[in-house]
Amino acid sequence: xxxxxxxxxxxxxxxxxxxxxxxxxxxxxxxxxxxxxxxxxxxxxxxxxxxxxxxxxxxxxxxxxxxxxxxxxxxxxxxxxxxxxxxxxxxxxxxxxxxxxxxxxxxxxxxxxxx
Numbered sequence: 125x126x127x128x129x130x131x132x133x134x135x136x137x138x139x140x141x142x143x144x145x146x147x148x149x150x151x152x153x154x155x156x157x158x159x160x161x162x163x164x165x166x167x168x169x170x171x172x173x174x175x176x177x178x179x180x181x182x183x184x185x186x187x188x189x190x191x192x193x194x195x196x197x198x199x200x201x202x203x204x205x206x207x208x209x210x211x212x213x214x215x216x217x218x219x220x221x222x223x224x225x226x227x228x229x230x231x232x233x234x235x236x237x238x239x
Contacts, residue, residue, distance in 0.1 A: 125150045125151060125228075126148060126150045126151055126152060126154075126155065126221045126223070126228040126232035127148070127149045127150050127228075128146055128147070128148055128219045128221055128228055128229065129146070129147045129149075129221045129230055129231075130144060130145065130146050130217065130218065130230045130231065130233040131144070131145050131146075131147070131231060131233060132144040132145050133217060133233030133234045133235045134234075134235070135236045135237075135238065136139075136209055136235075136236070136237055136238070136239070137237070137238050138209060138210055138211055138237055138238065138239050139208065139209065140209050140237070141205070141206060141208075141210060142206045142223060142235060143203060143204070143205050143206070143208065144160065144203065144204040144206065144217055144219075144233060144235075145159045145201055145202070145203055145214050146160075146201065146202040146203075146204075146219030146230060147200065147201050148156065148199070148200055148201065148202070148219075148221055149177060149200070152199055152200060152221075153225075154223050154224075155177065155191055155199065155221045155222065155223060156176065156223060156224065157174055157175065157177060157221075157222045158175055158195065158202045158219065158220065158221050159171060159172070159175070159193075159219075159220045159222070160172040160173050160174075160193060160202075160204045160217055160218070160219060160220075161217070161218045161219075161220055161239075162203070162213075162215035162216065162217045162218065162235075163215055163216050163218065163232075164214065164215045164216075169218065170184065171184055172184055172191065172204070172217070173185055173187065173191055173192075173193035173204060174193070174222070175193045175194070175195055175202065177182070177199070181193055183219035185187040185224075186212075187206075190206065190207050190208045190209075191204060191205065191206050191207070192204070192205040192207075193205075193230060197222065202219065204217070209235075209237045210237060211237045211238065211239045212228060213237050214234060214235060214236050214237050215234075216232040216233065216234050216235075217233050217234075217235050218230055218231075218232045
């Protein structure tokens with residue numbers, strides 16, 4: 125089992141920045157990749173950014189150049205640095221940890237960007 129806890133969300137004006145954190149605990153040695161997803165009411169959850177255990181990253185087109193995903197050396201914590209935020213970035217942001225054959229989700233953290 126893997127437990128994930130997100131933090132760092134909040135209210136920010138357009139053009140501002142936030143840094144999200146995802147603290148992982150439990151069987152973290154078995155995690156192959158971690159990612160950030162977001163969801164707004166009535167829409168499907170969508171990938172924002174993902175990082176593998178080898179350090180490879182990929183981003184959704186709508187955040188390229190603005191968001192950066194990273195993790196600490198121990199692999200316990202993942203981050204999402206969000207710059208140049210836009211009102212359309214408003215969503216609940218979820219952390220996901222992937223293992224072979226399964227995945228684990230955090231409860232999410234709300235990000236609200238005002239215009």
